[in-house]
Amino acid sequence: MDDDAMMMSNQDRLIYMANQIARNLSAASHGMAVEAVADHIASFWAPRMRAQIFALQAEGRANLTPVADAAITLLRNRDAGLAARPVGAIGQPEQQ
Amino acid sequence: MSFSRETDHGTPAVITAGKSVTLTIDGQSVTLPEGTSIMRAASLLGGSIPKLCATDSVESFGSCRLCLVEVEGRIGYPASCTTPVAEGMVVRTQTERLKTLRRGVMELYISDHPLDCLTCAANGDCELQDQAGAVGLRDVRYGYDGATNMGQAKDVSNPYFDFDPSKCIVCSRCVRACNEVQGTFALTIEGMGFESKVSASQGEGFLRSECVSCGACVQACPTASLIEKKVVEIGTPDRAVVTTCAYCGVGCTFRAEMRGEELVRMVPWKDGKANRGHSCVKGRFAWGYARHQDRILNPMIRASVDEPWREVSWDEAIAHVASEFRRIQARYGRNSVGGITSSRCTNEETFLVQKLIRQGFGNNNVDTCARVCHSPTGYGLKTTFGTSAGTQDFDSVMQSDVIMVIGANPTDGHPVFASRMKKRLRQGAKLIVIDPRRIDLVKSPHVEATHHLPLRPGTNVAMLTAMAHVIVTEKLYDEPFIRARCDWDEFEDWAAFVAQPARSPEAIEPLTGVRADDVRAAARLYATGGNGAIYYGLGVTEHSQGSSTVMAIANLAMATGNIGREGVGVNPLRGQNNVQGACDMGSFPHEYSGYRHVSDDATRKLFEDAWGVALDSEPGLRIPNMLDAATEGAFKAIFIQGEDILQSDPNTHHVAAGLAAMECVVVQDLFLNETANYAHVFLPGSTFLEKDGTFTNAERRIQRVRKVMAPLNGYGDWEIVQLVAHAMGLDWTYDHPSQIMDEIAALTPTFAHVSYDALEALGSLQWPANNAAPLGTPTMHLDGFARGKGKFVVTDYVPTDEKTGPRFPLLLTTGRILSHYNVGAQTRRTANAAWHPEDRLEIHPSDAENRGIKDGDWVSLKSRAGETTLRALITDRVAPGVVYTTFHHPETQANVITTDFSDWATNCPEYKVTAVQVGLSNGPSDWQQSYDAQARHSRRIAVVEASE
């Protein structure tokens, strides 16, 4: 944000969060990063938040980075049954 | 438990046992580790040799000569406290000659001591009195007329204890306790011989001295010379109950010493495995809030926050909560409500709140205050090691050779652990401190960091990756360990990444501001200096890359093989007393107790079968998401147990807007906290002294909290949650918190062996405690990581978007101080206010000078989020360009300033980096004034007219 920007709106913040996750998971290859971002969002975002970002993306109002954008698309396809979900639980259960 | 003091064996136990030796004392044979004193040996046999200058919390000193014994074949009468046992030794502790000698010693002491025993506050609890009796002293030949030290002025400056020099026998137990146990070196014996006397920091009173009021000296003092004011006021205790401190994640255990229903003093429990008989000022002394007049004892409701509160019966309040939540869910949907569990409450209470939400509300909208502190620890350590917790017990630090402290200030935040750490450092372990601020550990009496890397706030990942660069490129990593314990391919990917020239200390020097040579030297020391242990705190987690930093730390530990044995490991210093427990108990919206994701079908079925309802398989809303949803009109009611989100969460304006948009805010707390200004229902909570339960400390240690007095508000917090559950139609049947723990154990594999019976028998248990580890797990990942192979994660440095610029040129970072606890709701209501009456802004002399600011001036602190005012403290503890403040006082509202940037993985707020401007000011900001007015207005309680 530049010095004059005010605080983010809720929608801006959602997009910001998706991009931030993508930036932090982008050290891997594009394909792996996209999977990792989609898994992360599936694990931690409530359905309401996912629905909001799908809508923003569909309306072309989401200024998403390429990795974040692909991840949201993958996630939407998964939720709609168009792409395979990862096997088993999303989060790894504790092993003891 | 009825009252007796814990046995004092006179000298400490020998920890690193070498050979055993066998000897005879008064005809009894005993075998003990070499190095044990004769005094301790006799005590372990059930005897007691008279003593004054020895106590088992400090090394013996041999000054009083009361403990003389006879040893066959030796000339003279050695002091039993300083003489170690030897093979075949024959000792006599009671002979006529010894009696005469001891009486003579005692006579000298008593001749210079006031004989006001009957009216002395320590009467019946004084070792001098006891020992005079024990040696059979009946008469003092010297009379009391000669020169004495009696009648000297008392020092009553400390709010919790008095020092009466005329009762001092100059045994120096206090001095040694301050040096050895606490490590503060605040006391000295001034003068020589008869003139010698105890003095706090060159003659200043205790309050203004270096003393941090830990009370170790008071506990060590054998006379009434150092004595708790409460003992003077109330009298000596008549019973004691062992319980656990409710302040910080060290989890000190105490004997709550009572006189009837009144708490006289808290004495650290010697058998407590977390604290080993020590404590800090908060746990020992700052419990007065439990009876503070501000405590709310009756439930209250109101239709709108503009109205004054109306006191109602428990029945009415509970029925109101249930009907409001049901009404709101009927109107706005199942997911329009949620709740927050508390890291201050017990495991059992936390478990019940999340159960109420998942089972009763039918959603996963539950979160906890750990969101704002250690959620990145959970994420980072689970990803790399497989378990969301620290790897060691506190004792482990005594085996460390290199201690690396990152973004933590243990002497203020975790004082009792800091004392242990300082003890180890005085024994020669090396210290590396990575922190923007020159914390006390960097240089304090007899402790000095080998390396202090004062990095710019927000550059942790760059710094740790640069250390990894040195370790990889200089081949200092532990290849056999990595091959055996970690995924080698992942290691190679990571190693290739960190080895890039762009990650080198030289390349990142302009970012961190730390000299590359220092970074290289620190990395080499950590990798090659022997057992390397990392301790970290909120300076790691509360960043936009908090989770990455935790993983970067885990990478360093794995790469150097510093994991899986005593003396090493990765250890988060947890903030609140039960933040570990709150996380363990399933307080996060995506996981059940034991960190199992809600989407895991097998786990969910376990809970569904136990609770008899279908459970949601999707993650719920986190605190910031709940507030966002509230401002969008989709989230309407919240049940908050023991947390003050308005004061503790970032961007106060946004929190206030979220709360104001809800139709039913329920706050369960001791006091009308800041959040309660926006509440419609207030349910009075109980203190840790008033209920049974357990807390889990930073070393995963589960310890009992025991009820020592009846709850003033009528119910323990777990009972209140159960009442709400009943009103919502749930058939809970808990009569005692132990039954809740039984349910937790049945549903949580890592807790399978935890029960109140087990805790009673063992004192405490560190999870995992199950078939694989029936007695618990002091050190984790011994033979393999919980997740199988340790996972190296590439942590790319992504600078925060919170950047300085012309309008906001300084970086604000925040922290806490010893005498206060978080938002200060409790400690501000005790005499601890004597040490920290207000929050101050620390600013470097050059930044202050540029702005014309003098020490103590009122300054405005302004960020993109808001503005507040406070007074300046000019110090070079902070680097130029960095300012620092605490957040203990609501008037300051430091979180008006903090932004809503947060950790990428967990949304833990970025408290540690805010771009700000500082300027002179002449009073409170507009926000402070309007906030104050709103708070006053909101806290009104309607006066009920007495009926005719």
Ligand code: SF4
């Ligand atoms: S209270 Fe603690 S810090 Fe203060 S003098 Fe006593 S031992 Fe030292």
Ligand code: SF4
């Ligand atoms: S104040 Fe107490 S502990 Fe300290 S020297 Fe005097 S008698 Fe001993």
Ligand code: SF4
């Ligand atoms: S606040 Fe922490 S260090 Fe102090 S007594 Fe309590 S648990 Fe121990």
Ligand code: FES
């Ligand atoms: S107790 Fe041994 S010399 Fe004082």
